Structures are given as structure tokens and as C-alpha cells.
Amino acid sequence: MNEQNRNLLFAILLSIGVLGLWEYMYAGPQRERAQHIAEQQRIERGVQNPTENVPGTPAPQSAGAPPEPAVVANTSMTRDQAIAATQRVAIDTPRLKGSINLTGGRIDDIALKDYRETVDPNSPNIVLLSPSGGPMPFYADYGWVAPTGANIVLPANNTVWTPEGTGTLTPSSPLTLRWDNGQGLTFRRTIAVDNDYLFTVTDKIDNAGTAPVSLLPYTLISRHGRPQSQSNYVLHEGMIGYLGDEGLQEIKYHDIEEEKLRSLSVTSGWLGITDKYWAGAIVPPQNEAITARFNATAGEVPRYQTDYLLAARTVAPGASTEVTGKLFAGAKEKRILDKYEAEQNIPRFELLIDWGWFYFITKPMFWALDSIFHLVGNFGIAILLVTVAVKALFYPLANLSYASMSKMKKIQPELVAMRDRLKDDKMAQQKAMMDLYKKEKINPAAGCVPILIQIPVFFALYKVLFVTIEMRHAPFFGWIRDLSAPDPTSLFNLFGLIPWDPSTVPFIGHFLMLGIWPIIMGFTMFLQMRLNPLPPDPTQQVIFTWMPLFFTFLLASFPAGLVIYWSWNNTLSILQQASIMKRQGVKIELFDNLKGLFRRKPKPQE
Template structure:
């Protein structure tokens, strides 16, 4: 029974660690996210009723902030001036954006991308809920935008910046097949022509051409920034990075959380000739990809003055333009969902260094990425991520069947020598050293590996953690339905035994502290039953303490896993079922008695009293 003890202690410790992390990090995060979604729904409803009057905002610049080159300040940072999105959009001239994936508009003031919504993603699983608003005008409390501009000098005169009003060439709509062209000319004879293109997904290409009609050569620098005035309402989880991010220079990947940048105010990596930088959320991101033809200085910053804001920006080395000549600078802006296939395609097709790191695969990416690849390809075949998870479990079982076969065979052999093991324990009850030596001799004689039974669970642990990570970080799993009441495999089972699965008008999750554990849905109960049956395939340990753990572990795990993503609970239940079948077949082949029924009936038999 030493084998069984090690087996289940390994499971217990692994899931306990994940359970503690789930309770103290993920659940508070999920609750705040739910509240944020509710606030957003209420805001949208209020906007539809009536727009509130605007309040004029004060102008300002990036005063008292970390210095870096001459990236211009942002006017009007004293406070949000609009409560309504429609009202804010109506304040400036705009060109519409319409692609298969995006809808929104380009702000002609600054040439900004500050109105962008994702057609394929909604706030909740309700198909009628609002679509995701990724970028928002600066005048809103949740202002968030991407901007490309120039930094000049006395020779160049004024150059396009945050307050420049560009002139469009005709009434245009930006689509994948119809780029738009903007222009602006200053008093020194410099003409700036900007062409903005977009693909069918989430990548914008901004091509700026500077023509010098003056009599003297000029030099100017290009800048880009992603600026955000708010941050996620929920705290970042340890398993996932959210905040400022980039891959530039020799430093490579830079991940800077909101708290860290608030403390340090700025982080300036070394100059770079390639890479990308921006701001990432769990499922969405906005990043800049500077031109590889000109070295640039990247920076990550937090500006506490006026309206606190977070910014990832770059400033290129100066570009010279001789009289009668022109120069072109091309930058790209990614703004959209972090879909794995599209992110990988951008990295390969557009030669963006390590763009795949925009998705936080974690330290164990060598397990997590293959796990996602397998599930995603099975999904394309089966049409349902839940079925893909079940199929993945079968394939993993098949791959490791030879090892599991040896493990279960060893466990069956141990069951055969159980009487000899009990005899040794009784004979050397007072001498643990001799007892251990006799046990080892018995294992050697019978050719038994006492730790063989641990291999199936040791294999299961990395698969379990990899699946957890995949469910948690990949947008493909967001709002992915299974069957019946499971409409989101990345969220816990919404049913609960404590309100009779919805028959009673009571929400167990509202109970303070323990509410999440009371969300004991159908699938966690199924998982608990399958775990109970799996454990009953083996005899109850003779040690009372081990026996108590043996009996209570399935119940504890049932409550603990109730708050985990439904996809993970379904995987565990299916894995337990396959393990029971597999172990039963192997034990029968080895001639060992399957004690499942005996162990179950023994639970309900009256225990004899000492007097009897």
C-alpha cells in the first residue's frame, strides 16, 4: 500500500497547489472581471438611453514625466471630458474602418487609431451582448489609442503630431482592398502623405512619405506610441502577464506589469533595429512594429501627471530629406485578438521577431504549445473544443499506454503479494529498519517496482497543468461551448447542487469567502464520482490516517475543482474513467482480483465493535 499512498499524495499535493492559486488569484480575478463586464453592459445601456452633456477638459502636456527624446506630449490629459462614446467620436472628423474582423474609425486629428471594435468577440457568452471595444477616444475614461507621428526642429517647422488635423483624399472607408490616404503640408514646404492599409484580420500598415519642396535639407524623426488611460479592473495573475510588453534589441522579451511601471516610471531598453512593443491584455493587444530600416529607441513609461496613463513608445533616429527629395517610413500596428494562428502567421510572413511571445505560453511552453496545437487540430476535425479535449485525453493515454501498462501490472503484482507484506509488517512491527529491508527483499524477489504506480499520475500532472494554461490564456477557448449547460469551457460549471441546479432562486457564489466552493456543478460531481471509483480499485490502506485520506480525498477534490474551468474538470473526469477501465483490464490480465465492488460494499457494512 506504500505504492497507493505515494500515488495519491502526489495527486493531492499537485492539485492543492493549483487549488490555492486558483482560490487566491484566479477567483478574485474572475469576480472582478464579471463585475467589469456588468459595468460595461450598464454603460452601454446608459449610452443608448441618452448621452450626458460634455464637460470641457483642460489641456496639458507630459509635464513632470520621464524624459526620452522628444516624443510629444498629449494635449488634454487633465481629465476625461466625455461620458458617452458616441459623443466623443462626434467631436472629431473621422474615416470609417470596415473589415471582416474590425469596425471603427480613424481619427483625423493625430491620424490616430482610437475607435476599434472586434466583430467576432462579445463581452459575454450572450450572443446579443456588445462586441468588444478595444480602442477608445482619449476623451473617455478608458481612453486607449495608437498613434504614429513625427518630431521635428526649427528647420522643419511644425510636423504631424497629436493635434495635427489630416486631410483625407476623398470620402474613403478603410477596408482590406481600399487603403486610405491622408495629407498635410506645413509652412516650410514639407508635405506629409500617409497611406493606411489593413488586412482582413488585425494588422494595419502606416506608410508615411515626406516630400521636401523647400531649399534646405531637413532631418526629422518618426515616433509611435500606444497609450492607455486605464488598466484592467482585475489584478494580474501570476500565470499570465498583462501590461507593457515588447521584444527589442539585445534585451529580447520585456514584460512590465502595471505596478512595476508605476514604481519605476520608465524603462528604456537599448536601441534596436527590429522588434515590436505595446500593451497586452489577457486576450487582446495593441502593438507597434517600427520599420527595420531605421534604428529606434524603445521606451515603456507611466505618466502620473494630469490623467495617469501607461505608454509604450519608440523614437527613430533622424531621417534626412534633401530639397526636392522625399523619404518614406513604414510602420505596422497590430490591434486585435491574440489568436494563435494569426499571431504565428504575422511572425513568419512579416518577419516580426518573436511576435509569438505576445501570447504568454509560460515557462513550460514546450508542453503548453504542443498541447494547444493538438487540441486546436482536433477541434478543426471534430468541431467542438470539448470533444477535442476528450480526444486529447485518449491520445495521451494511448501514447503512454506502455508505461501505464507496466505500472498497473506492477500494482497488480503488489496486490498478489499483499498477504506477505502484511505478514512482514506484523513480524517487524517494532523494528521499522528490518521491516523496510524485508520489504525491499520481497520487491526484489517478486520483481516488483514499488514506485511504478506513481508513473501514471506523474505523467498526468504536466498534461493537467498544460491544459489549465491553455484554457486560461488562449482566446480560442474563450466562450467555447461544449454541450448542454456548458457554454464556456474556460469558465467553471455554472450549475450548483446547492440551489438544485437552478431550481431554487439562490446564487451560491454570493456567499462570502466560501461562495465559489458552493458552486458545485454537475461536472465536478461527475469528476468526484469517477475519482472515488478509481481509488476504490485498490484496497483501503491499513493505516487509519491513510484510510481517512483515502476516503475523503474525492470529496475534497470535488469541492476544490468545482471552481476550475469546466474544460479541465471534464478532462479529469474522462481521464479517471479511462484509468478505471485501463487498470481493470490490465489487472484482469495479470490475474489480480479487481476489488472495486468489494471495496464499495465494505463502506456500507457495519464495522464490528471492540466488544464483538
């Protein structure tokens, strides 16, 4: 295979690879999102299954097991109406606001003060937990279950707890709830919260009766309705846990709907339900054996639940017992997760962030970006500086590659003459070429090295931009207000001069969102390819001519931070290659190639 055909094959394979990447990261997720839009709209209107139980009725459960995923009423209440329908104690911390539901003693109303739905500073705060009775319930619940055959009145989801004392739950003011079952048992639930996202819940039983009582403590997180996922291909959303020797558990919503129930007996760990940027996770005592479960209940509105059950506690007459668990309800910030992992002894808690299979590249990439961000105060600048650092790190390899490419240009006339001389003897032509490469100490495959280096960096940066909340709504300069979102401008409405949104066009709207940065990227790619003369084969010429335009439209739907990286990387590569070519004494033919591209070719003589 000669050099030109090798380059053509590599270009085709690269294009196929990028098309596959686009299908994997964008087109596939877009189709799946579209399938869930109707269901999401129905759920947000509050339409529920008319056969479900009324609020406050305990869901059916097996003895000695946590309640099954709870059911909700046939109601069209809004979230605010559902909150107003019950007695509550407010939550107010530096980073959270919401309330504790005295009916059931649930943590079911949490909003994040530091995060909003859009880049508009006046847009609503992100809502994480929501109560039963409104749209998309998502809450944490605690309680006790009795062994088989026991006849003990226990607090349920319709139990109204009495707060001991008055005031708001704050980091300095824990909340204690009390309930008496009328059979000599007094239940107390003390809820404390730190300055970030961690709740500590202690359930205590005082036995004033005449007989010992044996009960099993449980904790659960329940979600009603499947949320609209960002991308089931690029990151995990759904049920998650890290459970002792069983390791990391990642179960997508549709998988648990088919599996129904997954139960694991382990010691130590955590489990919960995760979204792209937010999560609710329950953490049992790390030195006790637990039965951890992931389960789903089918219906018009599917219900999902993660829970754990501890061993029975026996409370003698006149004695008491208590159990403490923790609840994480907040944003998946790397710094916060690392802190909880270290200070609270929560194993591998940072796995709430989906770093992917290539975490050994993704995590160092995030560390570099985050470290530089704290120095310069702008993630866009951090991307540019990290690109320079990556270029410097791989400079020796790239230098050898570009030097080899420059030598190839120098011997190009000799190669052309050789092909013409031996055009009828392919074997002799290939042998002569190999001999020439060996004589000149040229590696013909060296030109692939810069691209091979760029692909894993490209993917790692894409993953970081997509999954880390630190990149969410991170601005650059000018019109780029969110590096994790595509460039919002479009050539097809003259970059905002025409009051029309091209993205509204059915089926092809995302292709019409061709912003300024994707155009810059395509132009730099075009210049980079014009540093070398077009191959003599007409088919190869067409491919290399149109490839920058193809990539321009392809990357237009990718995060702006990724397109800025690619543009900057292309610019640095042009400067690096031109410098090496000049040092090797090879003519830089950029302007000649540009002239040749637009020069009109003479018509062949009749």
C-alpha cells in the same frame, strides 16, 4: 518507510501541491481582481484627473523623443460621445469596425466583429481601442519630433487632418490624410488595412521650403487606466515586446509604475500592450535601429505607453521622405500571428500568446487540440480524443505501473503477515519487504507514475484553456457553452431549479458553484480510489476517503474543459487498471470495497 506510509506521504504532498496550484491559479488572482474592482468602476464612469490638460493640447515632451503618455480631459463622456465629438473616417473590414480620428490622425476606435463580450450572440462586440476623452482610452499614434533647438511646427494631437478623397477605410481602399504646417512642409499619412488585424501606416513629408529639415519619426501605443487583469499569476498582461538581442520583454503594469521608464536600443522587433485575448502592437521597420521605450505616468488614472523612435530623416528642399510602420490591433489567434511572423517578417510574433515556461508541452497540446478540432468541429470532443491519445502514448509506462500495483495486491497478505511477525524489528521488516519486492520484481514506487504523467498534461491543458482565444466561448454539449469557463450549474440551487445564484455569497460563493461536471469528476475519482482496498491505518483511510470530495470542490472553479478532461481521464484509468488487474489474475474489489465502506462496523467489546 513502508508502502502504506509512502503512499500516504505522496498523497499529502500531492494535496499540498494542488492547494498551491489552486492558490497560484485562482485564489491569488481573485484577490488581486477584487482590489482593482473599485478602480475599474471609477474609470468606467469616466472620472478623470481634474488637473489634466484639455483635449487636443499636446502633452509635454522632450525634444528628440516621442510624446510622453498623453493626458485627457476631466470629462464624464461615454465612449460613443467621445467618438461623436470628433470628425472621423469609418473603418470596415471583414473582421474589424471602427473609425480613424481626424483630430490627431489617430487609430483609436476598433471593435472586433468576430468576438462578443459573452456567449450570447447578441451581446456587444469586443472593443479594443477607444478614444481619449472617454473611459479607458487606448489608441495608436504616429508622428514626428524635431531635434533639440529646432523651431518647426509639427502635427500634434490637436491637429485636424484632411482626408484626400472620400469613403471608408477598407482592405481595398487605403486612407490618406494631409496636413500643411504653413512653413513649406506637407505631411501625409496613408493608412491601409488587411483582411485581418494588421494596419500599415506610411508617414510622408514633402519639403517645398528653401532649407533642409531634419525630423525623427515615432510611433506609440497609449493606454489610460489599468484594465482588470484576468490573472497576473497564470498569464502576462501589460507591456510586452520582442526586441532584437534583448529578446522577450514582459512588464506588468505595477512593475512599470515602479520602474517608470525602460529604454532599449535595438534593431528589429515589436512592442505593445497585451490583454488576455487581445493586443495592440507596433512593428517598426526591421532593418533600422530604434530606441524602444516602455513607460508609465502616475496619477489618479495611471497612463501607460510603449513607443519607438527612429533615426532622423533629413528632407532637402524640393525632396520628400517617408517611413512605414505596422500596427497589430486584434485577437491573438495563433494562426494569424504565425502568418504575420512568416509573411511580414515579424520576429517571434507568436510570443504575444503567453505559452508559459512549459511551452514545450503547452504548444504541442494546443496544436493537437486545434488540429483535432478542425476535424471534428468541437473542442470538447477534441479534449476527449487528445486524452485518449495521451493515454495511448504513455500506455507502456502506465501498464508497467498498474501491473506493479496488481502484483502488490497479490502479495498484500504476505506483507501483512510479515509486518505482524517483525513488528518489533523495523529494520528487519524493511529488509524483508525489500527482499520480497526484489524477488517478485516489483517497483513499490511504480504506482506514482500515472499521477506524475497526469500533472504536466493537466497543467498544459489548463494553460491552453486559459490563454488561447480559440478556446474562448468554445461550446461542448448541453449546458457547457464555454469550455474556458467553470461549469455554470450548481448543486446548491439544484442545478438551476431554484432561482438563486450561489456565487453571490460573499467570500465562499465560488465554492458553492459545484456544477454537474465537477461532481462527475469527484465520483470517477472516488471509484478509481476504490479499485484498491483502503489502507489499514485509520488516518490514511480518512485521507483517501475525503480526498475525492476535496478535489471536487477544488476543481469546481476551474475551466469546464479541464474538469471534463479529468473526469474522462479517470474513467479511462479505471478501465485500464481493471483490465490489467484481470489479466494479472488479481481480484477487482471495487464493489466489495464500496460495500465495506458503508458496512457498519461492530462496536468493540467492553
